[in-house]
Amino acid sequence: MAQCLGTLVLVVGASGVGKDTLINGARTALAADPRFAFARRLVTRPADHTLEDHVSIDEAGFLALEKAGRLALSWQAHGLHYGLPLSVNTDLALGKVVIANGSRQTLPQAIKAFPCCVVMVIAAEISLRARRLAARGREDQDQVAGSAGP
Ligand SMILES: Nc1ncnc2c1ncn2[C@@H]1O[C@H](COP(=O)(O)OP(=O)(O)O)[C@@H](O)[C@H]1O
Numbered sequence: 001m002a003q004c005l006g007t008l009v010l011v012v013g014a015s016g017v018g019k020d021t022l023i024n025g026a027r028t029a030l031a032a033d034p035r036f037a038f039a040r041r042l043v044t045r046p047a048d049h050t051l052e053d054h055v056s057i058d059e060a061g062f063l064a065l066e067k068a069g070r071l072a073l074s075w076q077a078h079g080l081h082y083g084l085p086l087s088v089n090t091d092l093a094l095g096k097v098v099i100a101n102g103s104r105q106t107l108p109q110a111i112k113a114f115p116c117c118v119v120m121v122i123a124a125e126i127s128l129r130a131r132r133l134a135a136r137g138r139e140d141q142d143q144v145a146g147s148a149g150p
Pocket residue numbers: 013014015016017018019020021022051132133135136
């Protein structure tokens with residue numbers, strides 16, 4: 001369990017609701033405020049800095065870091081691995097508010113690991129999300145259709 005004086009804000013919601021857009025806006029607005037830190041996730045997906053400034057890593061590398069205890073939190077979704085870096089623990093120990101894009105499916109593990117966690121749920125109407133996902137163009141049509149649920 002992480003020792004935290006700060007607060008971990010996990011931004012969650014269905015694909016296309018605008019999590020990354022909101023996080024990116026907050027990062028820009030709070031860039032000069034040292035009380036806030038934005039977690040840079042490790043994801044086994046090619047980098048696309050226009051959407052999310054994550055660390056792109058291959059599966060073998062990710063699994064090695066996970067096995068070595070070098071991730072603050074990790075989970076799987078969409079056939080990908082996601083992780084939060086250990087710097088999250090440091091920032092929380094320093095009393096910062098740390099903002100990260102999280103997973104609804106793995107909230108129980110996140111809350112167990114970070115009792116200082118608060119969850120921000122973002123929602124948007126299904127047809128709006130479908131239009132946004134199509135415009136984003138990262139997923140193919142089948143993946144967009146698979147994201148049509150809640
Ligand atoms: N409030 C908004 N109005 C219009 N388009 C938006 C809005 N929020 C996000 N988008 C667009 O919708 C797409 C999905 O947003 P994104 O932030 O990547 O969602 P998520 O991270 O929740 O999957 C992106 O192309 C983004 O530019």
